[in-house]
Amino acid sequence: MRGDAPYTLTIRIALDGETILGGIAYELYPASRCGLVTYMVVAPAVRERGLGRRLLDEAVRALYRDGACAVFGEVNDPRVHGDAAWPRLLRFERWGARVVDVRYVQPALGDGLVRDGGLRLIALPGEMPLPESIPGDVVRGFIRELHEVTERRPLDAEMQTLLDGIPDAANLVELRMVSPMHGHAHRDR
Numbered sequence: 327m328r329g330d331a332p333y334t335l336t337i338r339i340a341l342d343g344e345t346i347l348g349g350i351a352y353e354l355y356p357a358s359r360c361g362l363v364t365y366m367v368v369a370p371a372v373r374e375r376g377l378g379r380r381l382l383d384e385a386v387r388a389l390y391r392d393g394a395c396a397v398f399g400e401v402n403d404p405r406v407h408g409d410a411a412w413p414r415l416l417r418f419e420r421w422g423a424r425v426v427d428v429r430y431v432q433p434a435l436g437d438g439l440v441r442d443g444g445l446r447l448i449a450l451p452g453e454m455p456l457p458e459s460i461p462g463d464v465v466r467g468f469i470r471e472l473h474e475v476t477e478r479r480p481l482d483a484e485m486q487t488l489l490d491g492i493p494d495a496a497n498l499v500e501l502r503m504v505s506p507m508h509g510h511a512h513r514d515r
Contacts, residue, residue: 332475333353334353336354336385337350338385348367348368348378350381351364352385352389354392358470359396361397362472363382363397364400366378379421383421386451386452395464396449398447399423399448399450400445400448401415401445404501407444415448415501422450422451422455423450423456424448424456425447425501426449427497429488429491431488432445433476449498456498458498459496459497461495462492464496469488469489
């Protein structure tokens with residue numbers, strides 16, 4: 327965590343005396359001017375008391391205040407990870423987040439690790455609710471910068487194809503349950 331990084335990393339910890347109640351990590355990428363909430367945790371003893379929402383709101387407001395034109399997060403895609411992934415996505419949607427309706431692949435987070443295609447990119451609101459869509463060039467710029475910074479190399483053909491598939495306006499959607507089928511929850515946008 328020391329040294330020069332091609333983005334700004336912020337880590338905030340919520341304490342009660344010396345007891346850690348929760349924390350959040352977020353990054354601001356300078357070329358795309360986009361923020362990314364990378365990690366948030368709340369201790370089991372204090373869950374459902376508003377700490378997670380407060381940590382997230384403060385982080386997102388700080389990112390927008392510091393110049394972000396968009397703030398994103400990542401969540402497991404319930405279509406890939408099953409019913410256990412729905413609660414987190416639904417919580418973020420209750421808090422105003424929307425799924426960015428584009429194909430998303432998380433970069434490999436370290437040497438010897440692989441990319442993760444089982445996530446959804448979500449847009450996080452600031453002071454105002456999110457619009458119906460965000461410019462595709464904002465999404466493309468963020469994904470490009472995130473991959474190049476994280477994987478420490480220029481974008482490869484696979485990722486360029488993914489970026490080429492992002493429309494001029496990336497819709498922001500809320501996933502909705504249609505009906506249970508064969509014991510599994512299905513959502514429709």
